[in-house]
Amino acid sequence: MAANPYDLVRYPTFPQFQTHPDRLAAVGRLFGMNPAPVEACRVLEIGCGSGGNLIPMAYALPHSSFMGVDLAAEPVADGMSTIQDLGLENVVLHSRDLREVGPEAGQFDYIVAHGVYSWVHEEVREGLLAVCRACLAPEGIAYVSFNSFPGGHVRQMLREMMLHHVRNTEDAAERIRQAREFLGTLLESHHWPKAWGEMRDHEVKAMLKWNDGSLYHDELAPFNQRFYLHEFAAAAQRHQLQYLGEAEPHEMFDPSRGMDGLAGDVLERVEHLDFLKARRFHQALVCRAERSLNRSIAAQQMPGFLFSSCARREDDGKIAGLRGVRITAADEVSSAVALALGEVYPLPLTFNELVPYVGNEEALCEILFALAITGFADLHVYHFPCEERVSDRPRASRLARYQAARSPFVTTARHGAVELDEIGRRLVQLADGTRTQAEIAAALGAEMELDRVVSGLKWMASRALLEG
Numbered sequence: 001m002a003a004n005p006y007d008l009v010r011y012p013t014f015p016q017f018q019t020h021p022d023r024l025a026a027v028g029r030l031f032g033m034n035p036a037p038v039e040a041c042r043v044l045e046i047g048c049g050s051g052g053n054l055i056p057m058a059y060a061l062p063h064s065s066f067m068g069v070d071l072a073a074e075p076v077a078d079g080m081s082t083i084q085d086l087g088l089e090n091v092v093l094h095s096r097d098l099r100e101v102g103p104e105a106g107q108f109d110y111i112v113a114h115g116v117y118s119w120v121h122e123e124v125r126e127g128l129l130a131v132c133r134a135c136l137a138p139e140g141i142a143y144v145s146f147n148s149f150p151g152g153h154v155r156q157m158l159r160e161m162m163l164h165h166v167r168n169t170e171d172a173a174e175r176i177r178q179a180r181e182f183l184g185t186l187l188e189s190h191h192w193p194k195a196w197g198e199m200r201d202h203e204v205k206a207m208l209k210w211n212d213g214s215l216y217h218d219e220l221a222p223f224n225q226r227f228y229l230h231e232f233a234a235a236a237q238r239h240q241l242q243y244l245g246e247a248e249p250h251e252m253f254d255p256s257r258g259m260d261g262l263a264g265d266v267l268e269r270v271e272h273l274d275f276l277k278a279r280r281f282h283q284a285l286v287c288r289a290e291r292s293l294n295r296s297i298a299a300q301q302m303p304g305f306l307f308s309s310c311a312r313r314e315d316d317g318k319i320a321g322l323r324g325v326r327i328t329a330a331d332e333v334s335s336a337v338a339l340a341l342g343e344v345y346p347l348p349l350t351f352n353e354l355v356p357y358v359g360n361e362e363a364l365c366e367i368l369f370a371l372a373i374t375g376f377a378d379l380h381v382y383h384f385p386c387e388e389r390v391s392d393r394p395r396a397s398r399l400a401r402y403q404a405a406r407s408p409f410v411t412t413a414r415h416g417a418v419e420l421d422e423i424g425r426r427l428v429q430l431a432d433g434t435r436t437q438a439e440i441a442a443a444l445g446a447e448m449e450l451d452r453v454v455s456g457l458k459w460m461a462s463r464a465l466l467e468g
């Protein structure tokens with residue numbers, strides 16, 4: 001039997017916040033669903049690899065249960081040994097073809113398939129949607145990401161050239177080497193028309209930064225198919241599933257047109273935006289076709305959510321929030337709400353916690369709705385627990401300490417990945433709740449003085465790495 005390419009060249013997996021039950025539930029609630037509570041739900045991840053996304057969810061949500069499946073045996077075995085080391089009893093990974101998952105696996109409130117749909121042949125794609133239909137609970141939501149048109153045409157062109165360039169070798173390492181060499185040559189070429197050259201350079205520079213796993217499996221893979229949104233939605237419909245929306249809900253709105261952007265046929269509107277934005281990747285959410293949805297969403301729904309944003313004032317007086325979205329400071333009330341969110345970020349605030357900044361619930365609804373549909377702020381339904389202050393004996397999460405001992409990447413309580421340098425890794429491991437700040441500094445010896453240790457610990461708190 002041919003070796004599984006994902007055993008041959010490993011594909012590192014990381015926490016993906018946009019696949020978290022909190023996000024899926026928030027979008028579901030926005031469109032009138034009644035999704036299962038984040039703290040007590042069942043989650044299935046298809047194509048989970050080594051569990052870099054699923055295991056941190058299971059660690060943080062001990063009363064929810066998690067199952068992952070992936071065809072590649074080695075990443076799954078690695079993930080299972082992490083699960084054992086951490087003593088987690090609410091998560092299991094199976095090395096299995098997704099098409100073997102049937103109704104006997106039970107019903108899931110959330111199903112996640114990130115980076116799978118575009119990279120498998122048609123039979124497996126259909127199988128993936130069939131699993132979603134067979135295993136989604138009545139209020140269940142599935143996340144299926146895929147490469148899309150029209151923006152995907154640029155990558156498609158580069159992929160085709162790369163595949164041609166490496167066609168004479170089967171060896172994985174050599175294919176990666178030749179592809180990198182080819183991309184480097186393209187970057188140096190001055191023969192492309194100027195306007196095309198800018199687009200090419202943007203893409204090529206991004207690809208050259210990818211790790212080997214991403215280059216090999218994303219663009220050099222035998223399958224990497226792009227779809228228009230309507231093609232995906234039609235495939236979902238064949239499996240009695242309907243398009244619910246995007247896991248990044250602001251992607252469904254044209255901020256210049258506010259709510260008008262969603263009136264009428266949502267699919268038409270979002271696809272029209274695909275054309276306006278040259279979108280090349282979708283993080284689509286689907287639910288059972290028979291579930292009726294509320295498409296007349298309104299600012300008045302905002303009291304049902306929590307909100308987060310990394311908002312901070314910039315030198316020019318504007319306030320920058322998530323995804324680089326900026327608001328002017330001219331509107332003092334909106335600014336006060338935004339800055340209040342920035343104060344506690346990455347943790348969210350409830351609607352009621354924000355009322356005092358405006359004094360008027362109706363006005364607050366409008367402000368928060370505008371912040372959410374522009375992508376300045378995220379919507380949540382769940383309050384991520386973490387320690388905001390640095391105690392005398394600070395404790396990084398057990399998961400972060402475990403990860404820091406093995407890699408530069410650790411997971412935050414908000415399900416994000418943070419990259420640490422060598423000293424940061426040692427600091428996280430030493431902050432295990434048994435040492436005072438001074439003892440941590442002493443253990444680091446000459447490498448770090450106490451005041452730097454204190455600021456390092458404050459930084460950890462600000463990244464939601466500490467536990468109470």
Ligand SMILES: C[S@@+](CC[C@H](N)C(=O)[O-])C[C@H]1O[C@@H](n2cnc3c(N)ncnc32)[C@H](O)[C@@H]1O
Nearest residue numbers: 006013047049070071072097098114115116124
């Ligand atoms: C591009 S990787 C994405 C991994 C991970 N979800 C992420 O986004 O980082 C695709 C994954 O799908 C898995 N896969 C491919 N075909 C599969 C199948 N028929 N059944 C289960 N898993 C499959 C691969 O082994 C691989 O781990």
